[in-house]
Amino acid sequence: MAGTAHRPGLDAEGFIAREGSLARVPDVFRPVVAAARDRLAGVFGARLHSAYLYGSIPRGTARVGHSDLDLLLALREEPTDADRAEARALGAALDEEFEQLDGHGTLLFSRARLLSDLERYDLAWFVACLCTPLLGEDLAARLPRYRPDSLLARETNGDLHLLLPRWRRRIAEADDTAEARRPLVRFMSRHLVRTGFTLVMPRWNGWTSDLREMAEAFAGYYPERAEQMRGAAVLGREPTGDAAVLRSYVDDLGPWLAAEYARVHGVKAPRPA
Incomplete structure (x- = not known):
């Protein structure tokens, strides 16, 4: 099990530091x-x-x-x-x-x-x-300063259950070519890795935007899903147009992650239509 030590991405007071300039x-x-x-x-x-x-x-x-x-x-x-x-x-x-x-x-x-x-x-x-x-x-x-806590996790990525039906429609409507699927693989891979990371973020106690670091943080808490998340991190940087990858996202990894997220953090507050 990963520890809860102070991590990179936070300032001296434990708030998330602005990451770019x-x-x-x-x-x-x-x-x-x-x-x-x-x-x-x-x-x-x-x-x-x-x-x-x-x-x-x-x-x-x-x-x-x-x-x-x-x-x-x-x-x-x-x-x-x-x-x-x-x-x-x-x-x-x-x-x-x-x-x-x-x-x-x-x-x-x-x-x-x-x-x-x-x-x-x-x-x-x-x-x-x-x-x-x-x-x-x-x-x-x-705006206030922010800590990597459960409230932030819930409100940033606690809506995956709502996104999955839209993803299925996008996949179904895309041209049946690797070229058409590649942007979907990149987008969905990144989203799943970031959601996996924020699932464990309060326990990991830090922030990163690096997909590989996110996947490794997640792996420390969910070793049974580690290889799937590491694979998604690779595809978020170097996407292929593999239809099987997209199916695995919306039929396996995505639904599991949405359910686990709701169990751990709850679901995101509803937004206006």
């Missing part, structure tokens, strides 16, 4: 970040309250030709379909222009939602601990 962006990705910053301001103008980077680029672990550009935008009002379309178009243009990138994704939320009580231990935590300020006022200044 612009100073950590690898030199080869700096033109990407500069272009994103300039174009976001041009596209969204006064509607944009603040913009953030997250993922491997601000953590300094991005790999040329393998890493995607991950952005979170806080808008002054609720995002519209037009806002989402503009964000997708901007991400696609950057992905096509810069060979360093392999994909893109932009999350859009209103400032009010990010600061709401309902999101205090989910989206707000994400901004405060996993996002790096790129433009505008940093909302982290208005």
Whole structure:
């Protein structure tokens, strides 16, 4: 059984430390970040309250030709379909222009939602601990500090039981090709590893965003599922288009993990439809 010693990812007082910074962006990705910053301001103008980077680029672990550009935008009002379309178009243009990138994704939320009580231990935590300020006022200044406790675990990933039916639909609707399945394998692998990690996070007593470290932390508490989680960590970095992997996620590992998560931490507070 793994111990409960103080782990990396926490500050001296036991709070989760913000993990990224612009100073950590690898030199080869700096033109990407500069272009994103300039174009976001041009596209969204006064509607944009603040913009953030997250993922491997601000953590300094991005790999040329393998890493995607991950952005979170806080808008002054609720995002519209037009806002989402503009964000997708901007991400696609950057992905096509810069060979360093392999994909893109932009999350859009209103400032009010990010600061709401309902999101205090989910989206707000994400901004405060996993996002790096790129433009505008940093909302982290208005948020509390966070410990790796059961409340945070429940509110961040306690909704896997709701996601699995959607995953099954996405798999069924995808083209029957390895190329079409590869992004699904990458996305679902990462999500399952992160959920497995937050399942044990309060006992492990720390934070990491490294998929391999997450899988190893999980393995210390669930050795019977260790190889599945280690395999998912590999596929989260180097995905294949294997249909059998996706079936195993939605028919075996995913349902087991959802049930165990609910047993240990409970389920995430309902969100509006």
